[in-house]
Structure formats: C-alpha cells, structure tokens
Amino acid sequence: xxxxxxxxxxxxxxxxxxxWIALFFLVPLYVVLCVSFGTVDPIFRSPVPIWxxxxxxxxxxxxxxxxxxxxDNFYLPxxxxxxxxxxxxxxxxxIIAFPVAYFTARYAGKYKGLVLALLVAPFxxxxxxxxxxxxxxxxxxxxxxxxxxxxxxxxxDINWLxxxxxxxxxxxxYGYVPYMLLPLFAALDRISPSLLEAARDLGASGxxxxxxxxxxxxxxxxxxxxxxxSLPMMGDYFTSDMLSKSPNTAxxxxxxxxxxxxxxxxxQAGALLILVLLVLLIPMILYTRSNARAEVRx
Amino acid sequence: xxxxxxPRRPVSRRRLLQTxxxxxxxxxxxxACAREQPLSGPTGAESSAASSASGSAAPSPSETGIxxxxxxxPVKWPINPGxxxxxxxxxxxxxxxxxxxxxxxxxxxxxxxxxxxEYKDYNVTVELSTFNDxxxxxxxxxxxxxPYDVAFLTYNYLGRLVYGDLIRPLNHSYIPKISDAWDEFxxxxxxxxxxxxxPYTVYTTGIGWRNDLIPEDIGARPNPYDVFWxxxxxxxxxxxxxxxxxxxxxxxxxxxxxxxxxxxAVLGATRDAMLEMLSLSQPRVTITGYTDIPEGVLSLSxxxxxxxxxxxxxxxxxxxxxxxxxxxxxxxQGLIGNDFLCLPKGGENPVLxxxxxxxxxxxxxxxxNFSWVGYQPPMKSLSPDTMxxxxxxxxxxAAAVVKPEWFQVGYPxxxxxxxxxxxxxxxxxxxxxxA
Numbered sequence: 001x002x003x004x005x006x007x008x009x010x011x012x013x014x015x016x017x018x019x020w021i022a023l024f025f026l027v028p029l030y031v032v033l034c035v036s037f038g039t040v041d042p043i044f045r046s047p048v049p050i051w052x053x054x055x056x057x058x059x060x061x062x063x064x065x066x067x068x069x070x071x072d073n074f075y076l077p078x079x080x081x082x083x084x085x086x087x088x089x090x091x092x093x094x095i096i097a098f099p100v101a102y103f104t105a106r107y108a109g110k111y112k113g114l115v116l117a118l119l120v121a122p123f124x125x126x127x128x129x130x131x132x133x134x135x136x137x138x139x140x141x142x143x144x145x146x147x148x149x150x151x152x153x154x155x156x157d158i159n160w161l162x163x164x165x166x167x168x169x170x171x172x173x174y175g176y177v178p179y180m181l182l183p184l185f186a187a188l189d190r191i192s193p194s195l196l197e198a199a200r201d202l203g204a205s206g207x208x209x210x211x212x213x214x215x216x217x218x219x220x221x222x223x224x225x226x227x228x229x230s231l232p233m234m235g236d237y238f239t240s241d242m243l244s245k246s247p248n249t250a251x252x253x254x255x256x257x258x259x260x261x262x263x264x265x266x267x268q269a270g271a272l273l274i275l276v277l278l279v280l281l282i283p284m285i286l287y288t289r290s291n292a293r294a295e296v297r298x
Numbered sequence: 299x300x301x302x303x304x305p306r307r308p309v310s311r312r313r314l315l316q317t318x319x320x321x322x323x324x325x326x327x328x329x330a331c332a333r334e335q336p337l338s339g340p341t342g343a344e345s346s347a348a349s350s351a352s353g354s355a356a357p358s359p360s361e362t363g364i365x366x367x368x369x370x371x372p373v374k375w376p377i378n379p380g381x382x383x384x385x386x387x388x389x390x391x392x393x394x395x396x397x398x399x400x401x402x403x404x405x406x407x408x409x410x411x412x413x414x415x416e417y418k419d420y421n422v423t424v425e426l427s428t429f430n431d432x433x434x435x436x437x438x439x440x441x442x443x444x445p446y447d448v449a450f451l452t453y454n455y456l457g458r459l460v461y462g463d464l465i466r467p468l469n470h471s472y473i474p475k476i477s478d479a480w481d482e483f484x485x486x487x488x489x490x491x492x493x494x495x496x497p498y499t500v501y502t503t504g505i506g507w508r509n510d511l512i513p514e515d516i517g518a519r520p521n522p523y524d525v526f527w528x529x530x531x532x533x534x535x536x537x538x539x540x541x542x543x544x545x546x547x548x549x550x551x552x553x554x555x556x557x558x559x560x561x562x563a564v565l566g567a568t569r570d571a572m573l574e575m576l577s578l579s580q581p582r583v584t585i586t587g588y589t590d591i592p593e594g595v596l597s598l599s600x601x602x603x604x605x606x607x608x609x610x611x612x613x614x615x616x617x618x619x620x621x622x623x624x625x626x627x628x629x630x631q632g633l634i635g636n637d638f639l640c641l642p643k644g645g646e647n648p649v650l651x652x653x654x655x656x657x658x659x660x661x662x663x664x665x666x667n668f669s670w671v672g673y674q675p676p677m678k679s680l681s682p683d684t685m686x687x688x689x690x691x692x693x694x695x696a697a698a699v700v701k702p703e704w705f706q707v708g709y710p711x712x713x714x715x716x717x718x719x720x721x722x723x724x725x726x727x728x729x730x731x732x733a
Contacts, residue, residue, distance in 0.1 A: 042716060043364065043458055046437060067727075074733035081732070140594050141614065161595050162533035163582045245536070245582040247732035258730055262723050263433045264716070 036060055036270035045263035047270075060267035064275065075255060075272075082251040085165070086233045089172040090226055093180040096173070097225070101184035102214070106193075116185060123178045131242040134171060135161065138243070163246025171239040176232070180225040187221025188214070220294065227287055231280055252276055364457040367488040368558075368712050369705075374490035375460040381643060383469040390650040395423045397645065398654075399435060400450040402428040406670035413657050422650060439464055439642050447645035448654055450498060452637045453488035454713050459640070460494060466643045467493050472652035475659035480676040480702045483636070495638035496655045499604065499673035500700045502708070503543050503633035504626030506591050506606040507598035510617075516598070517625040517697070523551035525598065527571075529578045534597040536582040536590065537575075541726035542711045544583075546633050547600060548572055550709070557633065557709045560718040569725040576729060583730060588612065588672070592622065603698040607691055608672025620694045628697065630704030635711060636676065665690075674700050 034049035037056030041048050050056055067075040100119065108115045122130070137143045138160035149156045160167045191214065199213045237253030240246075252272070259269035367373035377383075396413075398405070410424040427444065429435040436455050439446065440462065451459070459465045470476070476484055476496060483497035505516055505525065512531065516522050526537060526547075537544045546557035548568045559565065575581060582596065588605035590596040592612040606624040613619055626632045639658060641651045657663055664675035668690070674680065682701045685691045691699055714722065 044436065044440065044462065045433075045716065045719075046440070074728040074731050077733050078731045159533060159595075163580055164533075245539075245584045246580060247576055247583060247730045248580050250730055250732045255727070255731055258727060261431060261433065262727070263436075264720065265723060265727075 032270045032273060036267050036274055038267055040264045040267065047266040061271040061274075064268050064271040068275070078250045078255055079252055081165075081249070082234060082253075085169050085172060085251065086230050088169050089176065089233060090180075090230050092169075092173045093177045093229055094184075094222065094226070096177055097180040097184050098218075098222075101181055101188050101221075105185055105188040105191075112189075116182075119181060120178050127175055127238065128242075130175070131171065131239065134174070135242060138167065161243065163244045163248055165244075165249050167243045168240050168249045168251075171243045172233055172236065175236075175239060176229040179229045183224040183228060184218065184221045187218040187224075191217045220291070223287060223290070227283060231284075234276060234280060364461050366713050366715070367453065367457065369487045369710065372487035372490050373457075375456070375493055377467050377493065378460075378463050381463055381466060383467045384648050384652070386469055386471040388649045390417060390420050390422070390653050391647040392420045394420065394647040394650050395425050396448070396647055396650050396654060397444060397446045398424060398426045398448045398450070399439070399444075399446040399642070400426060400428055401430075404450060404671055404673070406667050408670070409658075409663055409667045412663065412666075413654060416657065417650070417653065420650070439644075442644045445644045445646045446642045447647050447651040449640055449642050450637060451640060452635065453495075454711070456488055456494070456640075457713060464643055465494050465640045466645070466648060468496070468641065468655070469652060472649070473656045473659065475656045478659060478661055478678055480678060482702055482705050483676050486636075489638075495640045496659060497676050498637045498639050498658070499671070500636045500676045500705075501602045501604050501634070501673055502626040502630075502698075502700055502704070503538070503547065503600065503602055503635070504624055504697070505598065506587055506601040506609065506622070506624050508591055508594065508621045509623050510621045511594060511597040516623070517628075521551060522625055523547060526551075526581060526600070527575050527578050531598060532578070532580045535579055536584050536587060536596050536599040538587075538600045538602075539583045539585045541722055543600065543633065544572065544729070545722055545725060546709065546711055548575075550632065555631075555709060558712045558714060560715070560721075562721075565721055565725065569728065572725065572729045573733065576732065592617070602673075603700060604671065604673030606672075606695050606698050607674075608670075610692065610695075619692060622692075622695060624695050624698040626697060630701060630707045632708060633711065634700070634704055634708030636705075637673075676700075676702070 031049060033053075034051050034056075035047045037053075037058065037060070038047055038049040039057060040046070064075070066072055068079065069076070104112055104115050104119070139145075140159055140161075144160065145156075145158055146152065148154070148158065195217075196209060196213060199209050204212065235253045235256070237251060237257040240249045240251050240254055241257075256269050256272050256276075259265040259272060365371070365373050398410070405426070407426075410426065414422050414424055427446070429438065432451065432455055435449065435451065436458065438444065439449060439459075449465075470492075473496060476492065479497050483492070485491060486495070486497070489495045505522060507516060511534070516525050519525065525531065526535065537547070542557075545565075545568055548571050549555075549557050549559065549564065552567060552571060554564060556564075584590060584596075584599070587596060587599035587601035588609045589612045591599055591601070591606070592609045593614060601624075603624060603626065606622055609622055610619045613622075639655050641648060641655075645651055658667070659677075661677060661679045664677045665680060668675050668680070674682075674685075680690065681688075682699045685699050686693055686696045
C-alpha cells in the first residue's frame with residue numbers, strides 16, 4: 001500500500017521542476033540551436049530559426065569556428081583573455097573567501113549566522129547597482145583615489161576607469177566572492193571540531209592540520225565554489241562593459257553581447273554561446289562524476 | 299526511513315524513438331509560433347530566409363527591392379495599399395495614452411508634460427519607452443507588442459520601415475509647423491515630400507575634450523583625427539560605440555570622403571588603421587561621452603555635437619564650463635546626420651500622434667527641448683549665426699553649432715547593402731574583440 005502511494009508521490013512532486021526545466025531551459029536551448037543553425041532575414045537582418053534539425057545549416061557555426069581557430073581568428077585573444085581573468089579572479093576569490101569562511105565556521109560561535117549574513121548583506125543589492133557604485137568610487141576624484149592619495153596630498157594619478165584589466169578583474173572578484181564564500185563555509189562548517197583536535201593530539205602542526213585535514217575535507221566546497229563562480233564569470237560581459245568599456249578587456253560575454261546587438265548576427269551569437277556551453281560542460285560533468293564517486297565511497 | 303531507490307530502467311530503443319517523436323510536434327509548434335511577416339511593399343519584395351553567415355551572402359537591396367536613399371539619390375517612398383494617411387480634420391483621441399519610443403535622455407520630460415497640459419481637454423497621458431539602439435527599436439516595432447504612437451529614429455532604417463509597412467504616412471494638414479523647420483527638411487533626400495517623417499535634431503560627429511585635462515588645441519593639428527592614434531593620450535580617450543561612426547571617422551582621417559564605401563581595399567586599410575589605434579591609444583568605446591568628459595573620466599572622446607552642449611550640465615561642482623571644447627571640420631565636410639519623428643503603424647492614437655509632431659515643431663517647444671537635450675533642432679527661429687550671441691551655446695562650444703549649408707557638403711552615414719553592412723560589422727567585431 002505504502003509502495004503504491006509513494007510510487008506516484010515523488011514523480012508528482014518532481015513534476016513542476018521538470019516542467020520548469022523543460023519550459024525555461026530545454027525549449028530556450030533548442031531555440032538557440034535553431035537560431036544558430038538557421039538563416040537571416042535579408043531585409044530586416046533578424047534571425048530566421050530553422051526548427052527542423054534535418055534542415056539545419058552550419059554556416060553561422062562555421063563563421064564562429066573560423067574566428068576562433070581559423071586563419072581569421074580574431075575571437076581567440078578575447079577567449080584567452082577571458083580564461084586568464086577567470087583564473088586570476090577565481091584564485092583571488094578563494095584566497096579571500098577561505099580564511100573568512102574558516103573564521104566564520106570555527107570561531108564565530110553563536111554569531112555564526114549573523115557574521116555570515118553581514119558578509120553577504122552587500123550582495124543583496126543588484127549586481128548592476130554595485131557596479132554603478134564602483135564607477136562612482138573609482139572616478140579620478142572619487143573616494144578610492146582620495147584614500148590612496150591621502151586626500152590629494154600624495155601626488156598619484158590613477159585612472160581606474162581607463163580600460164584597465166586589473167579594474168575588470170577586481171570587479172569580477174568583488175562581484176563573485178560571496179558565491180565562493182557560501183559553499184566554502186558549508187564545507188568547513190561540516191568538519192567536526194573533534195577531528196581537528198584529534199589531529200592536533202596526534203602531533204599535527206598548524207600547517208599539517210590545514211594541509212592534511214582541513215584542505216582535503218573542504219575540497220568539495222572549493223570545487224563547488226570554483227564552479228559556481230567560474231561558470232557565470234565565463235559569460236560575464238557586464239563587468240567589462242561597466243568598469244572598462246575598452247576593447248582591450250573584452251571577454252567572451254562581450255563578444256556574444258555584441259553579436260546579439262548587431263543586426264544579422266544573432267545566429268553567430270547563438271553559435272558562440274553553444275561553443276562556450278560545450279566547453280563549460282566538461283568541468284560540470286567532471287564535477288558531477290567526482291561527486292557521485294565521493295557519495296559511493298562514503 | 300529513507301525510501302529505497304527506484305531501480306533505473308534502461309532506455310530502450312523503442313522508448314528513445316518515442317521520445318524523439320515527441321520532439322517533432324514540439325519543433326512544429328515552435329515553427330508555428332514563429333511570426334512570419336512578409337513584406338508588403340509595392341515591389342512585392344518578400345522576406346525570404348536567405349542563407350547568410352556573416353551576412354555576406356545576403357542579397358543586395360536591389361534584390362530586396364528597397365532603394366537606398368542618399369543626397370545623390372533622393373527617394374520618394376511608396377504608400378502601401380491599405381496604409382493611406384488618416385483623414386483630415388479628425389478630433390484627437392480622448393482619454394488616450396500617447397506612447398513614445400525614444401533613446402534615453404533624448405527628450406525633456408517637461409516638454410512631454412507641456413503636451414499633456416496643452417491637450418488636457420482630451421485627458422491625454424504621455425508614456426515614454428526607451429531603446430538602446432536602432433536594431434532593438436526596429437525589432438520591437440516589428441513585433442508590434444507595444445502600440446507605439448511616435449518613434450524617434452534615423453534614416454538608416456527608413457526603407458525597411460516603409461517596405462515592412464511598419465510606419466504610417468503623414469497627413470500634412472495636421473502639421474503646419476513644418477514650415478518653421480529648415481527648408482532642407484521640408485523635402486529631405488531620405489523622405490522626399492516628407493511623407494513619413496518630420497525632423498527632430500541635427501548633429502555633427504567630432505571630437506570633444508576638456509582643455510584643462512588636454513591643454514592642446516586639437517583643431518589646430520594638421521589632421522585633428524590623428525589624436526585618436528596618439529599614444530600620448532593612451533587610456534584617456536574614447537571613440538563612439540557605433541561601428542559606422544568610427545569606421546567613417548577613420549576613412550576621413552586617412553583622406554577618404556566616401557564614408558559609405560564598399561571598396562574592399564579601403565575597408566581593409568580602415569580595419570588595419572583601427573587596430574593600430576587600439577594598440578596605440580587603447581581607446582574606450584562608449585556613447586556616454588556627454589557625462590564621461592565633463593566628469594573627467596575621459597579627457598577626450600569622439601562624440602556628437604549635442605553631447606558637448608549638454609555636457610555643460612554634467613560638470614562637477616567648481617569646474618568652469620569654459621573647459622569644454624568641441625571640434626568638427628569647420629567647413630562642414632565631416633560626419634553629419636539628423637534624427638526624425640515618425641508614426642509606427644501599430645499606434646492606437648494616430649490623430650493625437652500627428653498633433654504631437656506638430657507640437658514638437660513649435661518654436662518654443664523645440665527650443666525648450668534643445669535647452670535640455672543639447673541637440674539642435676533644425677528650426678528657422680534658431681539661427682546658427684546667433685546661437686552663441688543669444689546664449690543658447692557658450693562661446694567655447696561654438697563649433698558644436700550645426701549650419702544648414704553643411705548638409706550640402708557633409709558626409710551622412712547611409713544605409714548599406716547587406717553584404718557591405720556585414721563587412722563593416724566584421725571590422726567592428728574585430729576591433730571590439732581587442733584583437
């Protein structure tokens with residue numbers, strides 16, 4: 001009797017989510033595919049999707065491929081630049097977030113929740129508003145320069161907003177650091193204090209404790225945080241648009257955004273998007289598999 | 299107790315085929331949802347799905363049947379059957395919401411409130427929506443999702459708007475104030491006999507800067523455009539976020555005059571010059587020079603003339619407005635253009651929309667709007683020779699005043715054949731990719 005009732009219970013409970021995914025992920029993804037393998041209206045230059053996969057055309061994907069790895073590979077610098085920015089930003093986020101998460105998990109005691117909420121509170125404000133705030137702070141006569149130059153007494157002429165790569169990377173770090181903090185905290189909070197004490201009792205130094213106990217046990221959090229922030233960073237266009245506006249800091253997201261905004265090139269935007277998606281699927285699959293293996297082991 | 303996991307059922311071949319079969323109706327449904335809007339132009343040009351990757355395989359306008367207007371080839375657009383102008387002497391719609399579609403910050407709210415006040419007997423509400431660029435505007439007007447009554451556009455897309463049956467022709471009897479506009483715009487080359495449009499603003503494209511940050515007379519250089527290739531100003535300067543404007547400026551800098559060229563050699567040289575600019579001066583790409591230059595975020599930028607006039611109001615406290623400068627070729631032989639107002643066909647209040655066009659061409663209204671947007675209306679009452687003396691434009695920005703005769707010698711950015719447009723886009727993408 002119980003079996004019969006639960007046989008339908010879980011599928012029914014899961015149905016809304018499945019419908020949601022089908023409507024708002026699978027269908028849009030299929031539309032993007034149809035646009036990428038479609039054609040262009042000759043007059044209005046708008047995309048003409050081809051809905052039947054048997055009739056798909058590969059010209060738009062071919063153009064994007066040529067621009068990535070062909071002789072006319074002017075997309076490649078932006079791709080390499082994006083990878084570099086993402087690696088630097090992810091490592092920086094990890095370096096910033098790890099001690100904070102460790103402190104919160106181990107030493108914040110009963111104020112753990114409060115500390116965490118305060119750390120994340122600035123990020124309740126929308127990403128766009130925070131970037132706009134940074135634009136004000138980083139103006140030549142803004143607060144940041146006022147502090148650095150001690151109110152103008154030190155003659156330093158720094159224009160943060162002149163299209164610098166470091167401003168973009170800083171924006172990425174600032175924008176995404178809480179999404180690294182939360183999974184790290186979750187992983188570190190799960191480590192039993194008695195385990196740490198046992199390691200200490202067995203003679204582990206502080207460094208050994210970190211290297212042989214804390215780090216391995218927080219690895220799922222590190223991997224989750226890294227994936228959680230690197231995936232959206234790969235498609236980020238807003239940070240460079242807001243804080244730099246320079247072609248010299250253009251990322252893949254900027255190329256996609258430009259193609260979408262250019263008449264007749266939505267198909268190329270879709271093709272670029274799919275290529276990025278395929279590349280990003282690899283770490284996602286690896287992560288899922290490693291998680292599954294870890295579950296089996298435990 | 300946790301429920302025992304359900305045994306995983308392997309996907310059989312039959313099941314896979316069943317699932318795949320489900321995808322076919324889905325594809326059909328999506329296809330049916332797609333809106334096909336065949337063109338209804340008199341030539342019978344139809345919107346076919348021609349294959350085009352970068353657009354280079356797309357047919358030229360002669361194939362599409364849409365002529366390309368230019369000063370040398372003025373065009374009188376057809377009036378499509380069923381899209382005749384509204385009748386004369388109709389009363390404006392009462393209790394109406396007049397929907398405007400415009401760039402942000404490109405019309406003064408006070409002017410719109412003035413219209414509401416003037417037509418208060420009809421209980422009119424004006425609602426303003428904005429777009430970021432013309433492709434976005436065209437797409438939205440085409441979908442017809444919002445019944446815009448008035449759109450603020452430029453002539454790059456006029457042919458498509460007419461042949462797509464997306465705008466309605468004007469009944470001139472409602473717009474007597476057109477006589478107050480410059481003569482050039484009472485019979486413009488892009489819309490002979492102003493069948494579909496009335497002028498809104500005129501502008502040149504030039505160079506704006508703050509001379510306290512760049513204490514150099516840019517206009518005194520043998521070739522002022524060279525400033526964008528000057529590594530001395532690396533990181534301090536910007537070009538407009540507009541492919542046509544930057545490519546056009548580069549062509550002029552290299553001694554060309556055809557800013558709409560299809561010559562592959564010229565376009566190749568232009569691309570190389572733009573990439574050289576990128577490495578030498580590392581320009582930013584933005585259309586917010588009107589705030590960035592006054593605020594000192596940029597020292598110098600390619601910009602439109604109206605940007606510098608309105609830029610005075612964005613200067614930080616304590617900065618003298620006289621530091622702003624603008625240069626465009628003093629002979630008028632530079633990039634020049636104008637925007638216009640037109641009436642999307644889907645608008646629900648065509649009579650009121652006609653009244654609005656007439657209202658915007660009223661001298662006092664046009665001048666009031668100019669005082670806020672900074673873009674010059676082509677009105678006879680606003681004499682370019684006296685705009686500085688009359689206090690409309692400060693002395694240091696006298697070069698931002700547009701003269702009617704410049705439209706005889708300036709270089710407008712025209713609509714391009716799709717294949718050429720695709721070449722321009724490829725150059726722009728390479729430039730913006732920082733390659």
